[in-house]
Amino acid sequence: MRIALIKGDGIGVDVAEAAMAVVESALQKTGFARPSYDEIHAGAGYFSETGLDIEADGEQRAESADAIFLGAIGLPSIRHKDGTEISPHLRLRDSFGLYAGVRPVKAYPNAPQRLADPRAAGIDLVILRESTEGLFYSAATHNRSLVVNDDEVQDVLRITRKTTTKLHQYAFNLARKRRERGKSGKLTCVDKANVFTSLAFFRQLFDEVKADNTDVPVSYNYVDAQALDLVRKPWEFDVLVTENMFGDILSDLAGGLVGGMGMAACAEIGDNNGLFQPAHGSAPDIMGQDKANPLASILSGALMLDYLAEKLDQPDLGDAADLINAAVMSGFQNKALRPMEFGGDMGTRAVTEQVMSAIEEKPRLQSSVSA
Incomplete structure (x- = not known):
């Protein structure tokens, strides 16, 4: 190889x-x-x-x-x-x-555990972060950022049907594989569909792919609520699929629960x-x-x-x-x-x-x- x-x-x-x-x-x-x-x-x-x-x-x-x-x-x-x-x-x-940024989050025995709840010893989940679009779309090449003038800069949050459909299909397949290995196999769509049209589209595409993957249990969470839940009850999640910037932030947060970035x-x-x-x-x-x-x-x-x-x-x-x-x-x-x-x-x-x-x-x- x-x-x-x-x-x-x-x-x-x-x-x-x-x-x-x-x-x-x-x-x-x-x-x-x-x-x-x-x-x-x-x-x-x-x-x-x-x-x-x-x-x-x-x-x-x-x-x-x-x-x-x-x-x-x-x-x-x-x-x-x-x-x-x-x-x-x-x-x-x-x-x-x-497009498929796979970030495993797993607790190991005798490694630092930041949560007092004994259930934290069983944390074992995957954050699936779309890695080419979202808010990082502008960061890949600088000419995608719009410098209006010295007082304003704009970056684009981009969601496309082609890429996001592939991401969601990957997510359903990953959840299915994890269920075959004894995990819950529950897939959670993490977005901000209540505020941003782009992320409402992200959820719409998730639902379209879900229609062909009815064997996989699903749930939904807004990203701010998901950040809270990763501290309150991370053991209840198995696979999270989300936009690029959200995935970047959530995966660091989750890494902190199982010792630090040295395990990420x-x-x-x-x-x-x-x-x-x-x-x-x-x-x-x-x-x-x-x-x-x-x-x-x-x-x-x-x-x-x-x-x-x-x-x-x-x-x-x-x-x-x-x-x-x-x-x-x-x-x-x-x-x-x-x-x-x-x-x-x-x-x-x-x-x-x-x-x-x-x-x-x-x-x-x-x-x-x-x-």
């Missing part, structure tokens, strides 16, 4: 390398060959050196890979003239049509491409200091393997993903994983080595599909 690897800025380098080490360990355990990597330089640091936010042919190389893995991009000290961050990954989402994995899926990254930032203040929690990146690596199992029609790659997920879960269960982010004594390398060790201790699995 061919992976376009964009390490990016700050701790992106550290956590991307950690994730690929764990991915290779899981692949070896299941009998697959090591991936081939095409490392693509991109980000704020690269911009400061070259004036480009990604290598000249970087987008084409990323598009031709089987999957794209991104560490983190952006540095607070390096910005465009208008004050916005260097963010080529937003353009990649837009260019490759990566992310997959961004389109019809032909998939990009995988931890949802946290580049944290330049701790880059290269062996302090970053690599688990969000490692769990994103597992999401990538699940994606490749389907894309490459090699289901046994899903076994490699399961090994990673099981290693993280067992590491928290037996207190072998103690990231510094959670007040523990383990830095980036130690966490990575512990996950790899847990994978190695599992009985060897041999892929039945040629790598």
